[in-house]
Amino acid sequence: MSLLEIDNVTLRFGGVVAVNKVSFSVEEGEVFALVGPNGAGKSTLFNLISRIYDPVEGDIRFAGESLLKHPPHDIAKLGIARTFQNIELFEQATVLQNLLVGRHRHRKSNFITELLFTPEVREGERLHRAAVEKVIDFLDLQAYRDKYIAGLPYGVRKVVEMGRALAIEPRLLLLDEPASGLSVEETQDVAFWIEDIKKQMGVTVLMVEHDMHLVSAVSDRVLALADGKVLSLGTAQEVQSDPKVIEAYIGGSDAPEREVA
Amino acid sequence: MRTVFKTSYDADINYFRHGAQAAWYMLLLALALILPFLMGTFWIGEMTNMLIWAIAGMGLMILVGQTGQASLGHAAFLAIGCYANVLLQERLGLPFLLSFPLAGVIAGLAGALIAMPMTKLHGIYLAIGTLAISILTDDLIVIAEPLTAGVVGLFAPTIDILGFQFDRYATPDRFYWLVLFVAVVIVLVYRNILRSPLGRAFAAVRDSEVSAQAMGINVARTKALSFGISTAITGLAGALMGHFAGIFNNETFNIIISIQLLLMIVIGGLGSIHGAFFGAVIVALLPQAIAISRDLVSGLVGGGTVAIPGLESAIFGALLIGFILFEPMGIYGRWLKIRTYFELFPFYRKDMFRRQKSYLKTERMR
Numbered sequence: 001m002s003l004l005e006i007d008n009v010t011l012r013f014g015g016v017v018a019v020n021k022v023s024f025s026v027e028e029g030e031v032f033a034l035v036g037p038n039g040a041g042k043s044t045l046f047n048l049i050s051r052i053y054d055p056v057e058g059d060i061r062f063a064g065e066s067l068l069k070h071p072p073h074d075i076a077k078l079g080i081a082r083t084f085q086n087i088e089l090f091e092q093a094t095v096l097q098n099l100l101v102g103r104h105r106h107r108k109s110n111f112i113t114e115l116l117f118t119p120e121v122r123e124g125e126r127l128h129r130a131a132v133e134k135v136i137d138f139l140d141l142q143a144y145r146d147k148y149i150a151g152l153p154y155g156v157r158k159v160v161e162m163g164r165a166l167a168i169e170p171r172l173l174l175l176d177e178p179a180s181g182l183s184v185e186e187t188q189d190v191a192f193w194i195e196d197i198k199k200q201m202g203v204t205v206l207m208v209e210h211d212m213h214l215v216s217a218v219s220d221r222v223l224a225l226a227d228g229k230v231l232s233l234g235t236a237q238e239v240q241s242d243p244k245v246i247e248a249y250i251g252g253s254d255a256p257e258r259e260v261a
Numbered sequence: 262m263r264t265v266f267k268t269s270y271d272a273d274i275n276y277f278r279h280g281a282q283a284a285w286y287m288l289l290l291a292l293a294l295i296l297p298f299l300m301g302t303f304w305i306g307e308m309t310n311m312l313i314w315a316i317a318g319m320g321l322m323i324l325v326g327q328t329g330q331a332s333l334g335h336a337a338f339l340a341i342g343c344y345a346n347v348l349l350q351e352r353l354g355l356p357f358l359l360s361f362p363l364a365g366v367i368a369g370l371a372g373a374l375i376a377m378p379m380t381k382l383h384g385i386y387l388a389i390g391t392l393a394i395s396i397l398t399d400d401l402i403v404i405a406e407p408l409t410a411g412v413v414g415l416f417a418p419t420i421d422i423l424g425f426q427f428d429r430y431a432t433p434d435r436f437y438w439l440v441l442f443v444a445v446v447i448v449l450v451y452r453n454i455l456r457s458p459l460g461r462a463f464a465a466v467r468d469s470e471v472s473a474q475a476m477g478i479n480v481a482r483t484k485a486l487s488f489g490i491s492t493a494i495t496g497l498a499g500a501l502m503g504h505f506a507g508i509f510n511n512e513t514f515n516i517i518i519s520i521q522l523l524l525m526i527v528i529g530g531l532g533s534i535h536g537a538f539f540g541a542v543i544v545a546l547l548p549q550a551i552a553i554s555r556d557l558v559s560g561l562v563g564g565g566t567v568a569i570p571g572l573e574s575a576i577f578g579a580l581l582i583g584f585i586l587f588e589p590m591g592i593y594g595r596w597l598k599i600r601t602y603f604e605l606f607p608f609y610r611k612d613m614f615r616r617q618k619s620y621l622k623t624e625r626m627r
């Protein structure tokens with residue numbers, strides 16, 4: 001059984017078909033990349049998995065269980081963490097607080113014990129902090145621990161957002177363009193981290209990425225999308241040399257009107 | 262500048278960051294405790310009023326500053342707390358020790374209940390919706406005349422706790438200490454919220470609902486909880502206000518009070534306990550400051566004491582405009598800057614508190 005199964009999913013916004021009968025599955029322990037030109041439906045797929053959108057038809061299953069009967073805030077509890085394309089951090093909070101929000105899934109106290117701050121709450125806080133410190137060490141964020149997000153440079157925010165997703169301790173990590181806007185060195189760091197997330201933490205990664213160097217370096221399988229439809233599935237090499245993919249990116253003889261993506 | 266050497270995670274969990282900070286706050290508390298021996302009856306009354314406003318401010322701050330939900334209707338919950346407290350004492354004969362916390366619970370439940378449909382609204386629409394609550398409550402008090410005595414109003418009885426009388430006029434010192442005790446308890450509860458998962462869930466909802474949801478936070482429930490806790494604290498402040506005023510009717514908690522409460526926490530500094538207190542100082546002491554300066558002016562220029570209607574509101578409004586233009590972080594924000602200036606002297610830079618513009622938000626769903 002695959003960890004994540006996208007089964008014949010369609011989503012329409014009015015007349016626009018954003019995702020058109022897409023099916024694929026992500027196996028436990030692999031790094032799976034989604035590529036495609038802008039507007040191909042990659043981020044929309046992420047938002048479907050996060051239950052921000054309801055598919056018109058089809059099913060999404062995680063570990064054999066349909067996600068469609070769960071409200072959006074249940075997704076993290078099931079073990080799916082995500083980052084956002086344009087960074088959705090909690091701006092007026094510190095890096096530490098942001099990462100600690102990731103621990104919300106593991107919260108054992110309720111609001112009454114928290115108002116009184118009982119010893120159990122304190123113990124819980126210590127445990128959450130210890131878990132978050134592991135993420136901080138993993139991503140080298142020590143220097144930024146008590147800094148407010150609003151004052152951090154873009155590259156660091158990207159890393160913090162990945163850290164927040166890791167603090168959830170997910171089974172499946174959705175990374176929406178983890179390397180966009182990063183320098184070459186920072187992108188290399190991201191590549192190493194993704195490798196370690198897969199190998200050391202045993203977390204399955206599903207990512208959307210435009211940087212084909214990064215995609216080829218880390219992903220086991222790649223799925224190319226265009227106009228909401230599946231174009232090609234295989235290794236990075238196979239997908240990149242697929243004529244249909246080349247056509248979607250550069251434009252073929254039968255599609256002269258398409259702009260270069 | 263002080264560098265704190267942290268040796269355990271508890272250093273970040275405790276109330277105080279270091280011993281010196283704890284000592285300063287203990288000194289402040291000690292000063293607050295001996296205040297009745299330093300001040301006359303009139304000023305103790307003013308200080309009591311200020312503390313009650315600070316409690317109400319903390320209530321609203323949890324909602325606006327911590328959770329990012331606007332409310333122009335908090336006078337309604339002052340009213341609910343006030344009426345509940347007095348009616349529970351008069352009609353059911355409950356002692357203050359029971360009626361007071363129950364008043365908070367009733368106001369909290371009312372707030373959570375109203376929040377359920379309300380928090381589907383955002384920004385200006387939420388403000389309008391809560392404004393309507395405030396207007397509605399005013400009218401409901403008049404309509405429910407058999408219970409509330411409508412425009413005639415109710416008298417608040419003298420507080421009796423285990424045989425000790427707490428009266429605004431007969432024993433102002435005791436009343437002050439009672440209010441101070443409640444204020445300190447609320448500060449501690451507020452701090453507990455900030456340092457626990459609940460406070461972080463509030464901040465998450467404030468800063469990005471979509472990613473709060475992705476972190477497993479139930480946004481609707483968190484907002485309702487924030488409303489409930491906020492209105493409960495406001496209700497407690499309302500109960501104290503009733504005892505402080507002695508007599509109250511529907512006009513005591515009109516829309517102006519709602520607006521004043523919101524302006525107060527903006528001027529004080531959104532998102533901090535200090536802000537609620539700084540704002541309360543302005544609201545409670547401004548009328549006195551105006552009266553004193555008017556006496557001074559008329560003493561210099563002559564012409565007796567001429568009352569200028571609306572002067573207080575005008576100055577309050579001008580203050581607000583000034584703060585929004587020049588110090589959006591409020592008095593507390595200014596205080597932080599001044600403190601940093603002296604801590605780092607002479608290395609303070611003007612741009613130290615400038616924050617980077619936030620980046621494009623992800624497609625804002627719904």
